[in-house]
Amino acid sequence: MLRRSDVIGWLLASPLVLVLLAFLVVPIGTIFVVSFWQATEFSIIPAFTLENYEFLLTSLVTYKVFWATFQYAAICWAATLLIGFIVAYYLAFHIRSNNTRMVLFLLCTIPFLTSNIIRMISWIPFLGRNGIANQTLMELGLIDQPLEWLLYSDFAVILAFVHLNTLFMITPIFNSMMRIDRSLIEAARDNGASDWQILWNVIIPLTKPGIMIGTIFVLTLVMGDFITVRFMSGSQSANVGRLISNDIALLQYPSASATSMVLLVTVLMIIGALMRFVNIRKEL
Numbered sequence: 442m443l444r445r446s447d448v449i450g451w452l453l454a455s456p457l458v459l460v461l462l463a464f465l466v467v468p469i470g471t472i473f474v475v476s477f478w479q480a481t482e483f484s485i486i487p488a489f490t491l492e493n494y495e496f497l498l499t500s501l502v503t504y505k506v507f508w509a510t511f512q513y514a515a516i517c518w519a520a521t522l523l524i525g526f527i528v529a530y531y532l533a534f535h536i537r538s539n540n541t542r543m544v545l546f547l548l549c550t551i552p553f554l555t556s557n558i559i560r561m562i563s564w565i566p567f568l569g570r571n572g573i574a575n576q577t578l579m580e581l582g583l584i585d586q587p588l589e590w591l592l593y594s595d596f597a598v599i600l601a602f603v604h605l606n607t608l609f610m611i612t613p614i615f616n617s618m619m620r621i622d623r624s625l626i627e628a629a630r631d632n633g634a635s636d637w638q639i640l641w642n643v644i645i646p647l648t649k650p651g652i653m654i655g656t657i658f659v660l661t662l663v664m665g666d667f668i669t670v671r672f673m674s675g676s677q678s679a680n681v682g683r684l685i686s687n688d689i690a691l692l693q694y695p696s697a698s699a700t701s702m703v704l705l706v707t708v709l710m711i712i713g714a715l716m717r718f719v720n721i722r723k724e725l
Contacts, residue, residue, distance in 0.1 A: 469705070476698035485694060493699035507707070510680040513670070514663045517602040521659050522652065524603070525610030530644070533618035546615065553608050561601045561669055568592040568600075593675030601673045606662055610655035617651030618644065653719045661708055
């Protein structure tokens, strides 16, 4: 028999449950169902078929696109982790004043007050053939002619990804570092530990929850993004997000749904693997 406290708990949780059902479970369920439908050039047939998955999983293009997506995600993760850790470490351990620390942290968030697309497109006049970067390098005599690979290339895509997603790595790492008991660092230093030993044996292990949360944010955002790849590569590169976008543009919703489900399962498997290294709920 349910106790009164249990009933009250269910009633308090019911709005959240309804929101999750309406905006998470139902949309994913709909995508899952549509992924088994048939489609022609002119219509969608709600009849069960495995053709979408068979074509997807047997196509060499699919594996090339997924491999490109993993490469973007891995490189972006490594770059954002390096930048995010350095920035968070500086703010947490080298800035003594809490007010100064908060002001500097807020300064890091200012670019994120504008649209992602605006911040991404702002790189185009900087990296273009006649852009600021090429003109500066030529004036300094470092190059004789403009560098073509600065824009509309994988370099431009990765640069934009890092720019757009670094804050999602800085914030959780900074939060984890601020929770570290400073007496542990002082004890390690009193026992003769060097700065590198303190970093490797004290700070990094205690920062793992923040690193894992930032990793999940960055990987999921990069793997699902398609606008950045489209604009910054000049439509010369592709990832899974662009594959889905192209299918939607062609009204091939079953194929797009099947690709979305494969991407979702892949991302969940990656998150599951990451969660085995650190129990985020327990650590936090």
